[in-house]
Amino acid sequence: MNSSFKQLRLDGVGRAYPTASGATVAALADLHLDIQRGEFVALLGPSGCGKSTALNCLAGLTDLSSGRIWLDDTRIDTLPPERRGFGMVFQNYALFPHMSVQDNVGFGLRMRGTPKADAARRVAEALALVQLEGHAKKLPGQLSGGQQQRVAIARAIVIEPPVILMDEPLSNLDAKLRIEMRAEIRRIHGALQLSTVYVTHDQDEALSMADRIVVMRAGSAQQIGTPREVYGSPCNLHVARFMGYRNVLPFAVTALDHDRITVQSQGVALQGTAMAVPAGTREVAVAMRPDDFELAAAGNDNAFDATVKAMEFGGRTSLLIVDSPIGELFVRLGGVFQPGDRVRLHIPPDRTLAYAEEA
Ligand code: ADP
Ligand code: MG
Numbered sequence: 391m392n393s394s395f396k397q398l399r400l401d402g403v404g405r406a407y408p409t410a411s412g413a414t415v416a417a418l419a420d421l422h423l424d425i426q427r428g429e430f431v432a433l434l435g436p437s438g439c440g441k442s443t444a445l446n447c448l449a450g451l452t453d454l455s456s457g458r459i460w461l462d463d464t465r466i467d468t469l470p471p472e473r474r475g476f477g478m479v480f481q482n483y484a485l486f487p488h489m490s491v492q493d494n495v496g497f498g499l500r501m502r503g504t505p506k507a508d509a510a511r512r513v514a515e516a517l518a519l520v521q522l523e524g525h526a527k528k529l530p531g532q533l534s535g536g537q538q539q540r541v542a543i544a545r546a547i548v549i550e551p552p553v554i555l556m557d558e559p560l561s562n563l564d565a566k567l568r569i570e571m572r573a574e575i576r577r578i579h580g581a582l583q584l585s586t587v588y589v590t591h592d593q594d595e596a597l598s599m600a601d602r603i604v605v606m607r608a609g610s611a612q613q614i615g616t617p618r619e620v621y622g623s624p625c626n627l628h629v630a631r632f633m634g635y636r637n638v639l640p641f642a643v644t645a646l647d648h649d650r651i652t653v654q655s656q657g658v659a660l661q662g663t664a665m666a667v668p669a670g671t672r673e674v675a676v677a678m679r680p681d682d683f684e685l686a687a688a689g690n691d692n693a694f695d696a697t698v699k700a701m702e703f704g705g706r707t708s709l710l711i712v713d714s715p716i717g718e719l720f721v722r723l724g725g726v727f728q729p730g731d732r733v734r735l736h737i738p739p740d741r742t743l744a745y746a747e748e749a
Contacts, residue, residue, distance in 0.1 A: 395462045395552055398425040398448075398585060403457035403467075405443050416609045417443040420457070423604060423614065425553075430579055434597035434604035435632070441589040444606075445555050450474050461552070477546030477554040481561050483538045485530040491541050492517065492526040500548045516544040519578060539562045543575070544730040546639045546685060547582060554579075557589045572599050593633060597621060605629045623665070627675055627747045635677035640749040643672055651744045658694045660663040662742035675749035678737055680709060680722040686736035696721075698731040 397529035400423040406414040418440040424430050434702060435442045446452035448459065450471035459467035466474050470723035485494050492513050500508040501571065517523055526652050539559060546554055559575070560568045576599055579586045590596050596603045597617040605613045605620055613625040624630035627638060641653035641660070651664040653676060662676060696714035703726075710721045 394427075396427055397460075398553055399423075399460040400425075401458045401460060402457050403444070403447050403459060403747070405440075405447055405452055405626065406455045411521065416440075416574075418447065419609045421611055423605075423611070425585055425587065427552075427585050428467040428583050430576070430588065430601045432600035432603045433587065433589045433606060434593065434596040434603050435589070436591055439606040440609040441591075443609075443700060444558055445589050446558050448553075449476055449478055449555055452661055454620060456682075466599060467597050473542040473547065475551050477549060477551035479539075479542050479546045479554065479556040479559045481558040483530070483542045483562075485538060485541055487530055490529060491522065491533070491586060494530065494541055495544045495548050497546065500501070502549070512548050512550075513544075516548040518689075519547065519581065520544045520574075535563050536571060536650050539563065539571065540574075543578060547584070551584075553585045553587065555587050555589075558591070559588075560590075560595065561592075575599065575673075579594070596686075604635040607632075607633060609661065624677075624743070627677060627745050627749075629745065632746070634681075635679050635743070637680070638675050638749045639717050639719075641676050641744070643667075643674055643717075643744075650739075653744060655717075658714075658716050661739040661743050662744045664744050666745055667746045671746045673748075674677050675747050677743045677745065678741065680718070680720040681707075682741035683719075683721040683735050683737050684722065685723060685725075686734040690706060690736040692739060693734055693736045695732060695734050698727045698729055698733060698741070699725050 400421050404416055405418045405419045408417045421444055432442055435441055443452060447454055452467060454467050458465055488612050495516055496509050498514045499512060515536050517526055517668050522537060522540050522544050525533060530541060558710060560571050572595060588599060589661040600617060602616055603612060603620050607628050613620050615627050620629060622635050624633050641655045643651060644654050645652040646664060646667060646669060649664045651662045651663055651667060653660050653674060669675060694714055696712035698710050699713055700711040707724050710723060710727055712719050712721050
């Protein structure tokens with residue numbers, strides 16, 4: 391397949407399955423997504439939201455119920471997986487246990503009838519790229535989980551695919567290795583100028599690795615944007631909650647001017663940012679991240695008093711549960727607090743997001 395393509399396009403891709411009652415349910419509905427060459431796109435969402443379905447539709451492992459997939463001007467959703475030639479990396483590595491590392495990596499090349507000398511050179515290059523040169527003759531069982539996942543990556547990239555698809559490739563690794571492998575996968579992506587579609591349910595992973603994130607829920611894309619966009623300006627409460635806006639509380643609208651909104655609840659007035667709130671809306675849900683609170687300085691607007699109820703020590707900062715007039719809140723602050731301490735909290739208006747939805 392052409393690896394100098396410009397764009398891989400999912401054009402309204404959907405996949406439905408019949409249910410026991412005879413109805414059908416959409417595992418994936420109407421996904422529109424353009425992936426540029428060299429781009430790293432993460433599909434992010436909770437378990438069961440359709441991430442693997444989307445990836446398998448791209449790979450050709452699952453038939454589409456609707457839509458088309460294009461690589462530039464070539465329609466590819468009608469091609470079998472081997473003719474698409476995408477590299478795949480799965481959560482469980484899927485290595486052949488009885489084959490050496492180099493034979494595992496070279497498997498795709500042998501299947502394609504690549505001449506032996508050429509194949510040997512490319513296997514050595516792929517192993518060098520994932521930093522496993524010294525392990526070529528070992529069996530997968532003699533390697534750590536992280537090393538096995540590197541073998542799986544080498545096996546996927548050795549065929550020089552135009553696009554590499556990864557389905558939760560790090561979820562079987564321990565926390566420290568996961569963080570190291572994030573950087574490693576980004577490095578390989580950059581070195582080979584790959585297009586990568588990366589499935590994960592881990593926000594931090596998506597935020598730290600991807601150029602763009604597709605936030606999914608119940609089979610549909612909720613928001614497609616850069617990490618900064620989906621983190622800073624979630625398009626709805628579902629995305630906001632998923633991005634760590636743990637405090638979602640009802641407020642009454644007292645003024646609304648484009649994206650500037652003033653809200654109030656139990657005598658507390660806050661300036662906030664209206665997230666596409668229609669004129670005339672009277673009730674909103676306000677979403678605030680624990681990390682966006684700070685101790686109020688004298689004269690701060692957007693401030694109110696609260697009482698510490700519980701505290702979870704976290705090193706440099708602590709997660710507090712506080713009681714306040716607007717309700718119970720999760721707040722992350724530096725310093726040491728005791729239950730019963732009074733604090734005055736401040737949150738900036740651009741971190742106080744109002745949605746025309748029910749809290
Ligand atoms: P994710 O990868 O985000 O966890 P999946 O794409 O695996 O989610 O699944 C999305 C939805 O489609 C789930 O509700 C799942 O139960 C359903 N689903 C996936 N594969 C099948 C199948 N072969 N038959 C019936 N339902 C399926
Ligand atoms: Mg999955």
